[in-house]
Amino acid sequence: MKKKILIVAGGYSNEREISLKTAKSVFKELKKNKKYIVNFTEPNGNFIKKIKSFKPNIVFNLLHGRYGEDGYIQALLESEKVNYTHSGVLASSIAIDKEISKKIYINNKILTPKYIKYKFKSSLKKNIIKKVEKKIKFPVVIKPINEGSSVNVFICKKNNFLKNLKKLKEYDEILIEKFIPGREIQVAILGDEKLGAIELKPKRKFYDYEAKYNPKAKTQHIIPVELSKKNYEKVTSIAHKAHKLLNCRGVTRSDFRFYKNKFYLLETNTQPGMTSLSLVPEIARYKNISFAQLIDKILRDASINK
Numbered sequence: 001m002k003k004k005i006l007i008v009a010g011g012y013s014n015e016r017e018i019s020l021k022t023a024k025s026v027f028k029e030l031k032k033n034k035k036y037i038v039n040f041t042e043p044n045g046n047f048i049k050k051i052k053s054f055k056p057n058i059v060f061n062l063l064h065g066r067y068g069e070d071g072y073i074q075a076l077l078e079s080e081k082v083n084y085t086h087s088g089v090l091a092s093s094i095a096i097d098k099e100i101s102k103k104i105y106i107n108n109k110i111l112t113p114k115y116i117k118y119k120f121k122s123s124l125k126k127n128i129i130k131k132v133e134k135k136i137k138f139p140v141v142i143k144p145i146n147e148g149s150s151v152n153v154f155i156c157k158k159n160n161f162l163k164n165l166k167k168l169k170e171y172d173e174i175l176i177e178k179f180i181p182g183r184e185i186q187v188a189i190l191g192d193e194k195l196g197a198i199e200l201k202p203k204r205k206f207y208d209y210e211a212k213y214n215p216k217a218k219t220q221h222i223i224p225v226e227l228s229k230k231n232y233e234k235v236t237s238i239a240h241k242a243h244k245l246l247n248c249r250g251v252t253r254s255d256f257r258f259y260k261n262k263f264y265l266l267e268t269n270t271q272p273g274m275t276s277l278s279l280v281p282e283i284a285r286y287k288n289i290s291f292a293q294l295i296d297k298i299l300r301d302a303s304i305n306k
Helices: 016-031 047-054 072-079 089-096 098-107 125-135 158-166 209-213 229-245 279-286 291-300
Strands: 003-008 036-041 058-061 115-119 140-144 154-156 173-178 183-190 193-201 220-222 251-259 262-269
Touching: 003 016, 003 047, 016 036, 016 291, 036 047, 058 072, 058 291, 072 089, 089 098, 089 262, 098 115, 098 229, 098 262, 115 125, 125 158, 140 158, 154 158, 183 229, 183 279, 183 291, 193 229, 193 279, 229 251, 229 262, 251 279, 251 291, 279 291
Parallel strands: 003 036, 003 058
Antiparallel strands: 115 173, 140 154, 140 173, 183 193, 183 251, 193 220, 251 262
C-alpha cells in the first residue's frame, strides 16, 4: 500500500516564502519515491476539507513561524487525528516563545543571554535605556517573542536603540537581549540522535533573514566545525538536552553563540528549513544521510498525542 503524504506549507507568517521553498524541495524528493502519493495544501479555509477528501496517512508540516510552528496547526491536526511530523502542540508553542523557552533553559542550567521583556503599552520608553544599562548593558539584540528566521531582529547600540525599537511596534511585547559576540554554531537533533553541528560566518552583521536565505549574502558554512572534541560534545549535548526539555519530536535546530569558551543557547527551532541553503540537510549530508533518507526519518517519526 502506498502512503499518502499531504504537505502543508505557505501560510500567513512572515516566513511564507521560505516555507513554500522548503515544500518545493521536499515535494520534488517525495515524488521520486514510488511508495508515496504526495499532495500539497495551504492552511487556508479549505484545509480540513482537503484532509477529509485526501485522507492522508501523514501530514508533512513544512510551515514556519506563526500558525505553523506555534502549536496552532498542530492542535488542528490533533483534533482531526491525523499523524503529523515534527513537534506536538505544547512543545511547538513553548519553543517558539523565546521568553518561556529561556526560562526553561535557565531553570535547567543552560546558559542563555540575559534579557528584559518590553511591553509597548505598559513599559515606560524614557526609562528603558537606564534599565538596559543597569540590567544587561549595550549592545543588545531586540526581537519579537514569537517569530522565526531572524525576522525583525536588530542588533542595537545605545545611539540607535530607540529608532530600532519603533520598528517593532506592531508587536505587543518583545525581548531585549544581551548581544553575545563570538562564533555562530548551530546544532541539529533528529529524534534521539545528535545529528551534528555547523558553523556560520555571515558577511552581514549576523545570521539574519538575508544571510539565511539569499545566496548572494555569501554566508560561509563550515563543516566540520573547528572545535575540540570536548566542546563539540558539549554543544551537541546542550542541544540534545534542550530538545528533550522542550519535549520536541522529529528534527530541531538549536542556535548558539560561542564566546570566551562558553556556549550560549539563543533558541531551539522546531520547524527548521529544508531548502537547498538550509542547515539541517547540510549537516545530514555530512553524516552521509541523503535528503531522501532525512525526509524518510522525519516521516517515520510522525504521530499524534505528542
